Amino acid sequence: MAQLFEKAEKIYPRRVSGTFRNLKWAAMIVLLGIYYGAPWLRYDRGPHVPNQAIFVDLAGQRGYFFGIEIWPQEVYLLVGLLILAAIGLFFATSLLGRAWCGYACPQTVWTDLFVWVERFVQGDRNARKRLDDGPWTLEKIGKKTLTHAIWLVIGALTGGAWVFYFNDAPTLAEGLVHLDLPASVWSWIVALTLSTYFMAGFARENICKYVCPYARFQSAMFDRDTLIISYAHERGEPRGKHKRGDSWEGRGHCIDCDSCVVVCPMGIDIRNGLQFDCISCGLCIDACNTVMEKVMLPRGLIHYDTENNQEQRFGALRAGQLPPKGRMRWIRPRTVFYAAIMSLVGALMLGAILLRSETDVNVIHNRSPQYVRLSSGDIRNNYQLKVLNKTHFDRSYDIAVDGLRPKNIEMLAAGDVKVSAMAVPANTVGEFRVQVITAPVGAGRTPVTFRLIDRSTGKVAKHASYFVQP
Ligand code: SF4
Ligand code: SF4
Structure with a gap:
């Protein structure tokens, strides 16, 4: 087959x-x-x-x-962390x-x-x-x-x-x-x-x-100044076996010992140029340096380098000049871009952590009915409130509604029991029904803001909603 x-x-x-x-x-x-x-x-x-x-x-x-x-x-914090990790990886790769x-x-x-x-x-x-x-x-x-x-x-x-x-x-x-x-x-x-x-x-x-x-896609983060594993072709070639005492005249420094190949965990020969399989572990550098020491030649036949440095070295050698000392360009448009995004996401996350509230409140306006006209002529709207107490202590909250002049605000706990404050045990979500009653002030929707005031700390949690009148 x-x-x-x-x-x-x-x-x-x-x-x-x-x-x-x-x-x-x-x-x-x-x-x-x-x-x-x-x-x-x-x-x-x-x-x-x-x-x-x-x-x-x-x-x-x-x-x-x-x-x-x-x-x-607060799952957005995890999302931020993942973005930070991904961009951090792109930054390191570039x-x-x-x-x-x-x-x-x-x-x-x-x-x-x-x-x-x-x-x-x-x-x-x-x-x-x-x-x-x-x-x-x-x-x-x-x-x-x-x-x-x-x-x-x-x-x-x-x-x-x-x-x-x-x-x-x-x-x-x-x-x-x-x-x-x-x-x-x-x-x-x-x-x-x-x-x-x-x-x-x-x-x-x-x-x-x-x-x-x-x-597969990390080559997209590479540019000509990214560190890669390089075999100094101009120094190593023509390669060939070498015996102690033989002259190095007219030949390269690579003694074709295959040490760099047999230590490679990916099984590749870096002398064939940079390959997609290479994981940049540097073990071939260690192997070749050991060989170079044994044959009393300078280390670094295989080394970390950038494409730009390699090109400049080749150019100088072709022109019969001394090769320039390689240098790393750490600050480049690509690295600056990644660093800027990382700083932005990091700052946003830090701000979100530092400014996170101890209490979250969610207000849902009841739609059926949208409003109730009382026998007194006043208008009542009903709301469902979910109060998230993120602290490790039991809390009680007072309520205020901005944007209206309510005549009365009634808080109802489970079983429609009237309460004077919303008590929410530590680390839990409390559910309440709130009735807001006011004199008619005009038809349509009036934007309002619910304010929950923590009785023990005075801290305020807010949520926007609306009040409907006929
Ligand atoms: S270890 Fe160095 S000398 Fe030996 S084959 Fe590899 S590049 Fe050539
Ligand atoms: S850096 Fe590692 S993976 Fe790449 S060729 Fe050398 S030994 Fe192999």
Whole structure:
């Protein structure tokens, strides 16, 4: 049968050490530390309120992030956060290329961890290849079983950590120890364990190549001053094997050792130019620098650079001049544009957080009937009020209506019981019926504003509505 797709060759990245490998280890430790540790941070919000610093309380329909508490009505804050994250990513990409992909993307971080486990148990690149190509001996079965067992444990820890963000972490941990958790929590843990195991253990670079949409469109954020991984073609070519003591006259510095290829987690040869698969991890730089040190040539045959710098260097060399020192242009129209949008969205969000009210009021005018003419000749309009008390304390509110001179305002709680103030317990929504009575002052709609005055703080919440008269 005709083969529709080329079979993906398994990649066996070789161990490498150097500056960028160390950076990747540091990023992995910090990011995994944050992921696993964050649900355990506590933040005192007072009695009867969750004290988990970062907590998505699905049952209580609330999100907590340290001192910020987000109600479902404030979902625009999450939208703002997503916009900020997206523009932040565009900004970083326009400056540093695919630094996110190479150092911080969860797919990269977990794949790196899984490859480290594989290497720890089965050995480096050649040993792993030999093991895969060899028959199923007891040693192979043992090593493979141990590798997959550790992967599954990491997968379970990953899924286990995720559910802590949606439940009180210490309580959930106790439930986990006693295997006493709701089925929904178990199903999330199992789903995330298996997806981590599959994505980092098997799919690996194929997620970046074929699944991730960001890999496809991020070239739109690149320009000629974006940092990319570059092979100094003019210095490396013509390449060829080199023996100790051989002359470097008439040849390039690349000794065609393939070290840069075998360490690449994407399995590409950067000497063929920048490719869409390259995640800018810098491991080929470390590999080549090690080789250059061994053959006593300057480091940097492969390096981070920009297209503009490369072009200027080529131009100078062609003209027989000394190549200029490369420079980064951080401030460019594109980066300024992204920074401006980020600042704007950030300022809007900060303003929204600082100015958010403790009370929200929503007023709905009753439509049937729109008004009632009383036997006294006065006109009455009815309203439904929803009062959201976002504080952790019970509150009572007085009411005033601006734009009219009401003769009377009556507040009715559940069961149409008249009340002298609207009492709303902490963290809840109170529902009331309000009747506004006034002498006739003219036909049509009169705009009015409802003012709710918090009896304990004097703070005011407002909502616009209207009063209808015949
Ligand atoms: S590691 Fe450096 S010297 Fe070796 S093949 Fe790659 S570019 Fe050439
Ligand atoms: S070519 Fe180099 S920077 Fe690009 S993915 Fe491979 S090792 Fe990383």
